[in-house]
Amino acid sequence: MARLLLAPGFWLGAWAWDEVADVLRAHGDEVRALTLPGLDPDDENRLDATLSMQAQAIVDAVPADETVVLVSHSGGGACAYMATDLAPERFSHSIYVDTSPLPNGFVINSALDLAVREYPLPDWPQLEAEGNSLDGLGEAMLAAFKERAVSEPTGIAGGPLELSDRTARLSVPTTIICNSFTAEMVVKLRDAGELPMFSELARIDAEYIDLPTGHWPMWSKPKELADLIHTVANR
Template sequence: MTTYVLVPGFWLDGSAWDAVAADLRSRGHAVTAVELGHAPGDTAESHVDDVLAALVPAGEPVVLVGHSGGGPVCAAAAERARDRVAHLVFVDTGPLPDGTAQIDFNPPEVQERIRGAIEEHGTGQPMPSREELTAIGSSTDGIPDAVFDDVRARSLVEPAGAVLTGVRRGEPDPTLPKTVVACSFAPDQVRPLIDEGVPGFAEMGGPEWSFVALPTGHWPMFSEPEKLAAVLGALS
């Protein structure tokens, strides 16, 4: 049995992982879905604390899985609790350099849209519409309309501090296996970015990194939950 700790991306709570978690549990694994804080004062750093709280030092080290905006948070958590993590998994995401905010990983026109949404709301960024997500490069391919509508209806406002601030990075451990589940991009698109030293990709060039293709949109827990669970299960 392997223990999986699943961390959602922006706007999602732990229930985003329900289908994946149920599949993994049916395979005999233990699963914890982390609830990240969504109070107005929460930040990327407080989200790291949320993940660390889930890494209770009991039993065997876990497979730590971060989706989208949860990926950089998991990278920092794994560096601070290395003894608690056996495998680090990035679902359609990756680590970011020290202090780099999620918004910084977007082109200027997308940053402008995001800042405008935060300013209009006041304390954070509400989940965009399907059309808006497509416009900012977050593919919703494969998600049935009814499922997307339900997800958005239950979505949480992402605190401004989680969008606009980064996390403190430690020293990545080259002995920790790291896997990228590539959904809205292909693994062979990553190598040139690694070679060019593009932030968010540069550190993926080490031998501890592997890539698994799961072609779908950016939200595989909704579009391909069984296939995602199978990929994660194969890492145990």
């Protein structure tokens, strides 16, 4: 069975993967979910965290003599891709959940004022206006999200992604699980070459799989997402 390392998106800790991790473990997979640097509310220095620190934390979570399937969601896709750049040999597969590998120099939220050190969870209308579908999330889940969310360090949300000139990361087998956008739409945007956030996909021989739901499928369709991750990871 697969060894899986789960990286959450913005405002989230390892807890965000709890339901998915339970299903994966029931399938027999070995699972570890991370709380990335900057997202531990008890860390008094968390606002100093950077994307590079997050990427290194992912690499450090993989023993040097092992490989894992790396699963990332949303904003966690940036540091996940950086991790495959730092140590491609430690990742047997990379699965992106409603996110994708991003090109060198990409800024996740270029509208942020870097002088303001933290980026709190926006209200629901703003999140949806920014393209983050809340489909499938009930009131209880939204309440839990709001209660447990940790503000994102602005240095991560508004800082540029830094990749090396090495290309080994491009050879890591890659799967894109498409939720907010259909697989067909993602491929069209990739091929059009007009949006930087999809440009790196043109360099990667990735597969694209649909799981229609909102931007947080680990809560709206946890079993379906876990079953899909398990299938991909254990081919």
